[in-house]
Amino acid sequence: MTLGFDADTSNEIPNLFAPRRSRIFVGRRGVVASTISCVLILGIVVSVLFVAPGGASFRHVFFDPHEMWVAWVGDPRRGILAIKDGLVTNIWMFLVSEVLVLFLGLALAWTRMSQSPVLLPFRILATGYTDIFRGIPLLLVVFMVGYGLPALQFGFLSSQSFAIYGVISLTLTYSAYVSEVFRAGILSVPNGQLLAARSLGLTHASTMRRVTLPQAIRTVIPPLLNDFISLQKDTALVSVLGAVEATRAAQIAVSVDFNESGLTVAALFFLVLTIPMTRFTDHLLEKDRARRLVSSL
Amino acid sequence: MNDVVLELNAVVKRFDDHEVLRGVSLQLRRHEVVCLIGASGSGKSTLLRCANMLETIDGGSVSLFGQSLLDPRVDPDLVRRHIGMVFQSFNLFPHLSVLDNVLLGPVRALKRKKSDARDEALALLDRIGLRDRADDFPDHLSGGQQQRVAIVRSLAMRPDLLLLDEVTSALDPTLVGEVLDLLSDLANQGTTMLIATHEMNFARDVAHQIAYLDQGVLVEQGTPDQIFNAAQHASTRNFLERVR
Numbered sequence: 001m002t003l004g005f006d007a008d009t010s011n012e013i014p015n016l017f018a019p020r021r022s023r024i025f026v027g028r029r030g031v032v033a034s035t036i037s038c039v040l041i042l043g044i045v046v047s048v049l050f051v052a053p054g055g056a057s058f059r060h061v062f063f064d065p066h067e068m069w070v071a072w073v074g075d076p077r078r079g080i081l082a083i084k085d086g087l088v089t090n091i092w093m094f095l096v097s098e099v100l101v102l103f104l105g106l107a108l109a110w111t112r113m114s115q116s117p118v119l120l121p122f123r124i125l126a127t128g129y130t131d132i133f134r135g136i137p138l139l140l141v142v143f144m145v146g147y148g149l150p151a152l153q154f155g156f157l158s159s160q161s162f163a164i165y166g167v168i169s170l171t172l173t174y175s176a177y178v179s180e181v182f183r184a185g186i187l188s189v190p191n192g193q194l195l196a197a198r199s200l201g202l203t204h205a206s207t208m209r210r211v212t213l214p215q216a217i218r219t220v221i222p223p224l225l226n227d228f229i230s231l232q233k234d235t236a237l238v239s240v241l242g243a244v245e246a247t248r249a250a251q252i253a254v255s256v257d258f259n260e261s262g263l264t265v266a267a268l269f270f271l272v273l274t275i276p277m278t279r280f281t282d283h284l285l286e287k288d289r290a291r292r293l294v295s296s297l
Numbered sequence: 298m299n300d301v302v303l304e305l306n307a308v309v310k311r312f313d314d315h316e317v318l319r320g321v322s323l324q325l326r327r328h329e330v331v332c333l334i335g336a337s338g339s340g341k342s343t344l345l346r347c348a349n350m351l352e353t354i355d356g357g358s359v360s361l362f363g364q365s366l367l368d369p370r371v372d373p374d375l376v377r378r379h380i381g382m383v384f385q386s387f388n389l390f391p392h393l394s395v396l397d398n399v400l401l402g403p404v405r406a407l408k409r410k411k412s413d414a415r416d417e418a419l420a421l422l423d424r425i426g427l428r429d430r431a432d433d434f435p436d437h438l439s440g441g442q443q444q445r446v447a448i449v450r451s452l453a454m455r456p457d458l459l460l461l462d463e464v465t466s467a468l469d470p471t472l473v474g475e476v477l478d479l480l481s482d483l484a485n486q487g488t489t490m491l492i493a494t495h496e497m498n499f500a501r502d503v504a505h506q507i508a509y510l511d512q513g514v515l516v517e518q519g520t521p522d523q524i525f526n527a528a529q530h531a532s533t534r535n536f537l538e539r540v541r
Contacts, residue, residue, distance in 0.1 A: 201378030
């Protein structure tokens with residue numbers, strides 16, 4: 001009984017050469033091609049601003065250099081608040097929130113993964129917490145905290161600035177996301193590592209601290225930074241309370257001068273804040289990928 | 298003097314409906330080396346894990362130094378500090394240097410002073426010729442070196458008993474020798490060991506007792522001479538015939 005394939009007896013040499021069109025963009029010609037392609041596509045996008053019937057007024061409304069400058073530095077006599085000052089509020093709000101989120105997120109993840117029967121109520125609470133705050137839109141949380149806490153008339157909790165309520169809202173919501181990031185990272189540590197640590201007589205807590213967490217951190221950092229980028233942008237939502245941050249300052253400029261250029265300025269500076277972070281995250285992901293490739297050899 | 302270190306009595310272990318251990322009894326005395334042989338899936342690894350409480354048992358009893366491990370007052374962490382375990386896949390901690398891998402148990406579980414533990418760890422690494430690699434990370438070592446570090450990591454706890462779970466099965470054939478040599482040294486120095494292994498020649502050389510497991514049943518136990526030259530059971534002879 002022979003196999004289903006006949007032996008190849010034709011002595012024909014197979015063709016290994018790609019068709020001509022896929023060889024065009026090799027080497028320097030590739031660089032030239034990508035440059036042309038970039039200029040072309042960018043040109044098409046920008047030309048929409050000039051070709052469209054409303055192009056001229058759009059450019060005036062969103063990209064008026066003078067209005068952009070006024071919105072950036074502010075004009076106290078006319079009640080226009082400077083975006084550059086508002087931006088400082090955004091920056092401290094996200095810096096403080098990020099630190100708090102880190103701690104609360106880890107505490108939540110740790111609680112959800114605890115094993116002691118005594119901690120069962122906390123496990124249930126932590127699970128409920130993550131479900132609730134991942135489910136409610138941040139905008140609603142901002143409203144509830146910003147209007148709810150003052151309404152409580154409960155000591156210092158009810159007498160904070162809107163920016164502080166913003167920080168509380170951001171922390172509440174993002175801790176829920178970040179705790180899941182931590183949990184996924186912790187679960188990604190191979191079981192053999194836990195067996196080895198426990199076999200040495202390390203307790204559950206020591207194993208977590210000395211073996212699991214240090215290894216989980218590596219996996220966790222890129223998705224964590226991703227959430228932080230998102231958090232930085234979401235500081236803009238606190239403007240709905242009236243807290244004067246970049247978006248709010250821009251809105252004021254818009255309403256005084258009937259020109260939207262301030263919004264463009266705010267958008268540009270959010271980009272300035274987040275792009276280094278996004279680039280850094282991509283860099284870490286690439287490095288991590290390279291490390292995995294090496295260690296799997 | 299009662300010198301029984303580990304005693305398993307009619308141990309039963311189930312995973313869902315599958316009975317992995319079906320009434321296994323085994324004794325291990327101080328300074329004794331017992332090799333567990335048997336096909337993959339015969340229950341060797343599970344038996345080792347029941348001995349250091351990484352698995353709970355569903356029937357029978359396990360005792361260490363005459364104290365039942367089923368007693369609810371027994372702290373598994375304390376039990377494991379007396380029992381070293383070495384795994385097929387080494388399971389060294391990749392984020393710690395070789396030295397820190399060896400130090401983790403003594404310093405964090407036994408709460409020994411780091412400076413004392415460090416001298417002892419370096420002496421142990423010296424014994425396996427890896428003292429100069431103390432500051433390297435595990436992934437820079439060969440498989441054989443990693444496994445020897447894993448053995449030293451267990452030894453640093455000064456265990457009363459060492460459990461070894463097919464420690465050469467994941468190794469390149471050229472690296473098996475260095476690990477088995479280390480185990481032979483340990484056996485000669487009187488280390489009490491329970492070794493699950495597929496290396497029959499090694500088992501014949503170092504073991505005082507050989508136990509043959511087949512589908513969760515301890516079919517036969519005896520000296521290497523009895524098992525390898527005069528096995529009583531057909532299934533033992535069959536197995537030995539196949540691995541030879």
